[in-house]
Amino acid sequence: xxxxxxxxxxxxxxxxxxxxAIGADEFGGVDRPTFSAAHLAxxxxxxxxxxxxxxxxxxxxxxxxxAILRSRQAQAKTLLLGSHLDSxxxxxxxxxxxGVLAALEVLRTIQEANLSLPVxxxxxxxxxxxxxLYGLLGSAALxxxxxxxxxLAPRGGRAALLEGLQRAxxxxxxxxxxxxxxxxxxxxxxxxxxxxxCLEQAGVQIGVVxxxxxxxxxxxxxxxxxxxxxxxxxxxxxxxxxxxxAFTLQARQMVLERFSSCxxxxxxxxxxxxxxxxxxxxxxxxxxxxxxDETTFASLEASLMELAQSAAENYGLKLEREFLxxxxxxxxxxxxxxxxxxxxxxxxxxxxxxxxxxxxDAQSLAQICPAGMIFVPSVEGASHSGREYTHWEDCVNGANxxxxxxxxxxxx
Numbered sequence: 001x002x003x004x005x006x007x008x009x010x011x012x013x014x015x016x017x018x019x020x021a022i023g024a025d026e027f028g029g030v031d032r033p034t035f036s037a038a039h040l041a042x043x044x045x046x047x048x049x050x051x052x053x054x055x056x057x058x059x060x061x062x063x064x065x066x067a068i069l070r071s072r073q074a075q076a077k078t079l080l081l082g083s084h085l086d087s088x089x090x091x092x093x094x095x096x097x098x099g100v101l102a103a104l105e106v107l108r109t110i111q112e113a114n115l116s117l118p119v120x121x122x123x124x125x126x127x128x129x130x131x132x133l134y135g136l137l138g139s140a141a142l143x144x145x146x147x148x149x150x151x152l153a154p155r156g157g158r159a160a161l162l163e164g165l166q167r168a169x170x171x172x173x174x175x176x177x178x179x180x181x182x183x184x185x186x187x188x189x190x191x192x193x194x195x196x197x198c199l200e201q202a203g204v205q206i207g208v209v210x211x212x213x214x215x216x217x218x219x220x221x222x223x224x225x226x227x228x229x230x231x232x233x234x235x236x237x238x239x240x241x242x243x244x245x246a247f248t249l250q251a252r253q254m255v256l257e258r259f260s261s262c263x264x265x266x267x268x269x270x271x272x273x274x275x276x277x278x279x280x281x282x283x284x285x286x287x288x289x290x291x292x293d294e295t296t297f298a299s300l301e302a303s304l305m306e307l308a309q310s311a312a313e314n315y316g317l318k319l320e321r322e323f324l325x326x327x328x329x330x331x332x333x334x335x336x337x338x339x340x341x342x343x344x345x346x347x348x349x350x351x352x353x354x355x356x357x358x359x360x361d362a363q364s365l366a367q368i369c370p371a372g373m374i375f376v377p378s379v380e381g382a383s384h385s386g387r388e389y390t391h392w393e394d395c396v397n398g399a400n401x402x403x404x405x406x407x408x409x410x411x412x
Contacts, residue, residue: 005109007400007403008109012101012395013392015049015105016093016097018045019042019045019085019093019101020093022042022045023036023042025386027385027386028387029385029388032085033087033088034086034128034130035132035167039086040167043065043085043125046104053108055068058122060177060178061173061178062138063127064124064126064141064142065125066082067122068121068122068123069107071116071120076119076120077184078121079120079185079410080122080369081103081106081107081121081190081402082122083100083125083129084361085097086128086130087130088132088384090386091383092193092382092383092384092385092387094193094395095193098395098398099192102191102395102398103124103402104123105403106402106406107123110406115407121410126139126142131156133160133161135359136363139361139364140364142180143179143368145364146175146176155217185369186410187336187372187409188365188366188372189339190372191399191401192373193378193388194207194354194377195357195381195384195388198381199376199377200381204350205351205376205394206340206344206349206350206374206398207352208352208353209337209353209355209356209374210332210337211331211332211355212329212358213292213357214292214327215290215326216290216325217288217326218323220244221282221284221322222240222247222315223240223319224238224282224315224318225237226272226279228277232279238315240271240283243312243317244283244284244311250307251266254303254304255289259299259300262289262290262291262296263357264289264300266287268286269285269286270285287304291329292355293329294328297329305321327363330367331366333366333370333372336405339372340372340405342404343405347400349401376395379391
């Protein structure tokens with residue numbers, strides 16, 4: 001490590017402010033779902049910025065955008081740094097974007113310092129991390145984890161995926177061409193806001209991620225009978241809404257009481273036929289739950305499915321379950337964690353080790369190379385909304401730790 005060099009915080013801030021204006025919404029955040037007009041615009045800005053900085057630009061078949069700083073050793077491995085520029089609908093300005101811009105700033109800083117490294121450095125913006133269409137799409141393609149069957153029934157729907165690919169000028173075949181050979185990679189580092197309150201509450205400046213929790217999603221549909229809402233007695237109804245709502249409330253209470261290390265969420269619910277004067281004949285909901293390890297997860301999943309079945313039976317309903325996908329718990333590499341710890345320590349910054357409750361591209365890269373994640377504090381733990389905020393000093397701290405950790409890994 002060369003602890004004397006630091007990133008250019010003013011340049012990073014200028015880029016962050018410009019980036020935050022692309023897709024800015026009325027809530028103080030950004031609205032850049034994958035392959036939306038705003039997302040395509042921000043990716044074009046990133047491409048132009050790379051070229052202006054005199055770096056090599058690369059675009060692969062999965063739509064991943066990269067800046068590359070070549071080593072003088074032509075056959076060197078590549079050390080990847082990055083995150084994503086897409087957002088959830090009306091998300092925050094820092095989620096993903098900070099990691100991409102900090103990665104680019106690391107390359108510029110090393111280029112300006114005229115450092116000769118034994119690895120190629122690549123700052124990458126991954127496609128569709130947030131799951132508008134699929135989730136971790138670009139990083140999964142790069143890691144060779146995509147399966148054709150999964151693309152036939154993606155999280156956002158098959159039609160939306162195909163329409164998005166057309167807007168972006170991409171093809172499904174291209175995703176498989178984006179795969180990198182594991183032995184071509186030296187590692188992967190990702191700077192990200194914590195998206196939770198732990199660092200702020202502990203008064204600590206840097207988080208060293210130990211593992212990314214397991215995440216699974218289902219579509220649950222409670223089936224009853226549509227009836228006239230005015231003439232059908234309350235006790236004679238097979239009201240699908242009652243089962244769906246009862247499950248939602250009971251699931252929260254169960255996790256609070258029995259699974260303190262886990263979370264559960266019902267993020268969307270739809271009633272059909274969907275009218276004021278019709279008893280709902282069906283109610284579908286989007287269920288997601290997360291656990292830190294396989295054993296806890298198995299117990300949580302079984303308990304939630306049992307609870308859903310019980311809620312359906314209590315209201316005379318049938319239950320349909322559609323499995324939508326899962327990400328296994330993913331530990332970060334010990335070598336990467338140690339590099340981040342050394343970088344924080346040499347920079348005089350406090351740090352602690354903690355798990356990530358959110359999914360990240362690092363979990364794809366961890367399947368094929370040493371991967372690590374750096375967290376910086378989120379004010380009040382807010383994320384995925386315009387309330388998302390991280391003090392700029394913390395952003396700069398994170399970018400400098402990313403720089404030093406990259407130099408450390410490059411030397412391994």
